Amino acid sequence: MSAAVDPSSDADADVDVDVAVVGGGAAGLAAAVALGRSLRSVVVVDAGEPRNAPAAHAFDVLGREGIGPLDLLAAGREEARGYGVRFLADRVVTADREVAGFRLGLLGGSGVRARRLLLATGLVDELPEVPGLRRWWGTGVLHCPFCHGYEVRGQHVGVLGSRPGSLHQVLLFRALTDRVTFFRQDLDVPPETAAQFRALGVEVVEGAVRGLTGEPGALRVDVGGAGVEVEALVVAPWFRARGEVFAQLGGELATNAVGEFVPVQPGGATSLPGVWAAGNVADPGAMVAAATGAGVLAGVALHGDLVQEDVGALVA
Template identity: 45%
Template sequence: MSERKAQHVSDLSDGGDHGYDVVVIGGGAAGLSGALTLGRARRSVLVIDSGRPRNAAAAGVHVYLGREGATPGTLLADGREEVRSYGGRITQGTAVSAERDATGFAVRLADESTVHGKRLLVTTGLVDELPEVPGLAGLWGTDILHCPYCHGWEVRDEAIGILGTGPLAVHQSLMWRQWSENVTLFLHTAPEPSDEEYEQLAARGIAVVDGEVTALEQTDGRLAGVRLAAGTVVPCRALGVAPRWVARAGFLATLGLESAEQVMSGTVIGSYIPCGPTGETAVPGVWVAGNVATPTEQVIGSAAAGARAAGAINADLTAQDTRLAVAARRVGSAFSPEMEREVAERVLSDRRHGL
């Protein structure tokens, strides 16, 4: 660690009895990026990490400039080390509730301990609720895929199936077609495509198979095919699905923050916590970033959102620090422009003389 970085660390409070400047709830890309930004701003930060990263099963993180193909574990381990190098603290735990206290917020964890922060940055991500097809969950993140930008290159030119579960199944099929000429839409529980949609699928060479999918066929632990209710097995190397994305934010209900429905093209695809451009929520002092706020965000976007929210939080804390400093200065003495000019001139004079 450089001498300059070591000085950053030595100057930071560890929270102590008065809590932290910011408690970050969620230890993924958004949370660690936010914590890193705040640590470099010399704020005391605690990251609460449940240890359940959404992308743990994936072989690599993609479309992340400079870290293309890094394993999710490696990316997070490096991020934790960077946060710690600037004085940030990381603890494993799960938040179960949050309430206001005298200086900000009290966050209660599943082990019944409580941590305190002046501000909260919530980056808990989401839960993927998968369709109920036997064998699906066991292949999630390897051969069962949801995002072509995250996984399409790895299964390019393979036989790719799309499990239809809603009105967006045709859209999903047309998207995956960019990565392979061999795409099959299994209608499963999706509505019948319209005449226009059938024409689009035919024009792109996408096969459409009726009937519900009842099982997945595997060979050596990898997806080999899709079994239909009629008993037919259609060979398949990868299967695109559309899980329901549910925000991990139930603990925010004690603050009055509720999730809203995430809608795409008129279809509800999950839930999220509404926020402003920098992640500010309807509850002053609480910010959100990453998939808990934007379910469709990729890892690099979540990291950027965490940094953006952290900048807004630091600005908010700076404004509060200034208000408190002004109030303390005015105790016992009247403010006047003349007095402030005298103080400013004296400070500048001392600095010029090295005092």
């Protein structure tokens, strides 16, 4: 069983640090460790709502394959604390730019002043409006073939036609099993894609999906009053960035075919001076390992930026 996310805080009063990390997922913790190892003062503000909490395991994590997502975060917090990183179990509600950096107002009433900000707030998966999907999200209802596809290899997998990306999901999951059913709903299927489905033996079911019942391994998809049995159901969420802090500071989110995100340069710098972003808030498709790597790179870049500022102040 995965460990619960540690809700404890290391401080209750206002804090003043080099870098405030907003969000304590893989990207935020990796950045905090990199900054702590560079002797930077760091505080992580985390509301304890990791995106992958519904999943029992995290995969494609080198050396920690299959670890529980909350166990991974608990280990990361302890590593960061070992380098002097502090944690606040709270939520940022206001963000303002000051002469020396930024001030974050927290829901609990305290505040954080920081020279730099790293936004690692992640995203929210907005699922299609089908009753029953949310209940099994992360277990029997999936979206990523690389995160969970191996675990349903050889099984009867359904794919819900909700967004154009659903068509690509059919092909990716068909590589893992020869039993794929596509619930088209009103999604347009180009002729060349329909030909691919026929060649691969993908069954296409017409009609609106009205609900999902059963349990993982024995799900029942209600299509126009008739039930179709599958063992897992794949959906294509809309990835909505948790970009409130970025927007408060004057930033504008970008969108692509799968969702919205904070646009960044290599290393995580945003269009706002002093503000970096890493993980799913900046890259909706990043899995745990990719978010971790992005966090490390952002931490390195933040430290380098602070070094340049410190040296510049000495020679000014």
